[in-house]
Amino acid sequence: MRRDSQFQNRGDAMPTSNKPSRPDALGNGGELHQVASSPDSRLTTNHGVPVSDNQNSLKAGTRGPTLLEDFVLREKIQHFDHERIPERIVHARGSAAHGYFELTHSLEEFSRAKILTETGRKTEVFCRISTVAGGAGSVDTPRDVRGFAVKFYTSEGNWDLVGNDIPVFFIQDAIKFPDLIHAVKMEADKGYPQAASAHDTFWDFIGLMPETTHMIMWVMSDRGIPRSLRMIEGFGVNTFRLLNDVGEATFVKFHWRPKLGLQSTCWDEAVKIAGADPDYHRRDLHEAIEAGAFPEWEFGVQLLSQEQADALPFDILDATKLIPEELVPLRIIGRMVLNRNPVNFFAETEQVAFLPTNMPPGIDFSDDPLLQGRLFSYQDTQLSRLGSVNFHQIPINRAKGCPFQNMQRDGHMQMAVPEGRANYEPNSLALAGEEGGPRVDPAGGFRSFEAPMEGAKVRLRAESFADHYSQARMFFRSQNPTEQAHLIAAIVFELSKVSLAHVRERMLGNLRNVDEDLATRVASGLHQELPKASAKTAPLIEMPLSPAITLIGKYPASLQGRAVGILVGEGADGAVVEGLRKSAKAAGASVKIVAQKLGGVTLKQGKAMRADGQLAGTPSVIFDAVAVVASDKGAALLAADGAAVDFVKDAFGHLKAIGFTKTILPLLEKAGVVADGGVLELGSDHGAFIDAAATRQWDREPTLRPLP
Ligand code: HDE
Numbered sequence: 213m214r215r216d217s218q219f220q221n222r223g224d225a226m227p228t229s230n231k232p233s234r235p236d237a238l239g240n241g242g243e244l245h246q247v248a249s250s251p252d253s254r255l256t257t258n259h260g261v262p263v264s265d266n267q268n269s270l271k272a273g274t275r276g277p278t279l280l281e282d283f284v285l286r287e288k289i290q291h292f293d294h295e296r297i298p299e300r301i302v303h304a305r306g307s308a309a310h311g312y313f314e315l316t317h318s319l320e321e322f323s324r325a326k327i328l329t330e331t332g333r334k335t336e337v338f339c340r341i342s343t344v345a346g347g348a349g350s351v352d353t354p355r356d357v358r359g360f361a362v363k364f365y366t367s368e369g370n371w372d373l374v375g376n377d378i379p380v381f382f383i384q385d386a387i388k389f390p391d392l393i394h395a396v397k398m399e400a401d402k403g404y405p406q407a408a409s410a411h412d413t414f415w416d417f418i419g420l421m422p423e424t425t426h427m428i429m430w431v432m433s434d435r436g437i438p439r440s441l442r443m444i445e446g447f448g449v450n451t452f453r454l455l456n457d458v459g460e461a462t463f464v465k466f467h468w469r470p471k472l473g474l475q476s477t478c479w480d481e482a483v484k485i486a487g488a489d490p491d492y493h494r495r496d497l498h499e500a501i502e503a504g505a506f507p508e509w510e511f512g513v514q515l516l517s518q519e520q521a522d523a524l525p526f527d528i529l530d531a532t533k534l535i536p537e538e539l540v541p542l543r544i545i546g547r548m549v550l551n552r553n554p555v556n557f558f559a560e561t562e563q564v565a566f567l568p569t570n571m572p573p574g575i576d577f578s579d580d581p582l583l584q585g586r587l588f589s590y591q592d593t594q595l596s597r598l599g600s601v602n603f604h605q606i607p608i609n610r611a612k613g614c615p616f617q618n619m620q621r622d623g624h625m626q627m628a629v630p631e632g633r634a635n636y637e638p639n640s641l642a643l644a645g646e647e648g649g650p651r652v653d654p655a656g657g658f659r660s661f662e663a664p665m666e667g668a669k670v671r672l673r674a675e676s677f678a679d680h681y682s683q684a685r686m687f688f689r690s691q692n693p694t695e696q697a698h699l700i701a702a703i704v705f706e707l708s709k710v711s712l713a714h715v716r717e718r719m720l721g722n723l724r725n726v727d728e729d730l731a732t733r734v735a736s737g738l739h740q741e742l743p744k745a746s747a748k749t750a751p752l753i754e755m756p757l758s759p760a761i762t763l764i765g766k767y768p769a770s771l772q773g774r775a776v777g778i779l780v781g782e783g784a785d786g787a788v789v790e791g792l793r794k795s796a797k798a799a800g801a802s803v804k805i806v807a808q809k810l811g812g813v814t815l816k817q818g819k820a821m822r823a824d825g826q827l828a829g830t831p832s833v834i835f836d837a838v839a840v841v842a843s844d845k846g847a848a849l850l851a852a853d854g855a856a857v858d859f860v861k862d863a864f865g866h867l868k869a870i871g872f873t874k875t876i877l878p879l880l881e882k883a884g885v886v887a888d889g890g891v892l893e894l895g896s897d898h899g900a901f902i903d904a905a906a907t908r909q910w911d912r913e914p915t916l917r918p919l920p
Pocket of ligand 1: 300303358359360374375385386387447449450564585591
């Protein structure tokens, strides 16, 4: 007692300026009176104790030390200290959304899974799309593979289809996965580069593992730098099986096709977006859903029998190979719509745990040795990431629309309160009137395909996995000249960041096996001698070209889901701006007004127009097409502003349509813009601009930079 009052006295003895003790006495909390209006709105501790003051810790006097007794402070700080959980070792950076899956065509003949047979039923899904190499805080637009994971909350348990946006994978056997990921991640000694494959260790590994060559073609193509997560394809990658009612099996490959079509960025654009908006893809997905422009994918399958699989010139168990759609056509059987943003990033996007082992009855695994390793890895990694065997009880991971019950008990962070004694089976507790617990369902439960097994226990790679170059060649040769040039430029860029000459040389030797022209042009881009071709482990087979794997060939001429930026200067003609905004919106684009100042400009008509973005922070890289509108005076102000010059220069360099009013000519000139079919004066009708804006001006590219 005495002590307390002594402390109190000491506090009291301080100069008056140090005396305030009311929570709000120093003005914290602003003008708002931040006090609960009812018991229900009270701030409490985690254990429900109402908190009286959230501004000051409990101290011995106003200027005295903080007391250990302050459980409110300790609980708050301790929770904060542990707010981060280990990020995913791969795919750490991800964005996600809720939605639904709807089956349009039943696969009854092939599968007994309800999700593949009940047409018309809408099943809830949660879809997380990610980069692979970078950490959770890395940027959205590095050259990388994108993970494409979908959790279907089916009536027969969760089905997680954990795929990528590229149909093949780097390696054939799971045992190489840690090596691959170590090689691509930041170098172990230096801690850089972050989210980038352009460095020694990655290309060292790639060159020494020729099975990676096919995937490298895909990653170095423009598929590695997507425009939007809404504009990527998805693939299950591994071969799976479907099982019907009588236990017959059919091999299956799963595909997602974006309704908006495929689209990528230019490399220079991707690099600049990384600075302008590191969250470009996350923001784009979030904003599209908020605006009601729900991203949608068609769901397709390639089905093949054992006999068809045996007749293919490659092994369908080898994940570095795809099955060309020209050989086994894609059947579209459903669609996925993402229509709801997560409300809490951590609880949903971060805590979601995808497991390739989550599989309803009627779908089954194949013996793909990559898939077999994955079946162990995902369950295992959740233990260190989410910290408990009960991670399935986290709301986002919980099975919905079906009961889940078993005799697993206890464990760290058990959220349920299972009742009764029936935590073992068999039991006869029901005979005594007690609850006996759930029982197996031999007919309806998950069953595996009864594949006959034979052979010695070996650590060997099948001979049918030995051809590493035929499909890489098919990919490269199926691309159009622009796509090929981009792919070559990307390899030149990456290898130019490799400091070890022998690593570059080895890669060139491998590329010779893919295509002589490809290898020669990469060598020329590096200004390096072309070495001998590397030894091959199998003769190449000539595969027909596959138009289905091009990108520009699938690039839709459409403004649907795209963005148009209108840079307005002082005195801009409001009629032109509004007309353009209307036409672009009618064509499906979102439109943003950009100005030098956020407050906007005064239009020719005397009205004020506010900007959605300030020029310096809203460069043209975040738009698919741009227009510039200003009076003579406004145009002169823009021409004197480096950010406006860059706005136009980058749009031109990134092959975008540019609309302009005549007044803007000095700015265009300063930005080095040369008249072409994509540089269009805005008149009363904006049709020509809208048409040009719907695609990139591929013809412009050779006039801008030497293509390798
Ligand atoms: Fe993964 N992978 N992976 N992977 N993977 C993980 O699991 C692994 C592979 C893929 O948004 C991890 O929960 C091994 C292929 C996606 O949360 C981990 C092998 C494909 C995601 C893991 C592969 C993928 C992951 C890390 C080789 C395309 C993100 C965190 C045998 C079909 C899922 C986690 C999400 C995540 C292991 C290869 C796709 C460590 C061992 C092939 C989309 O368990």
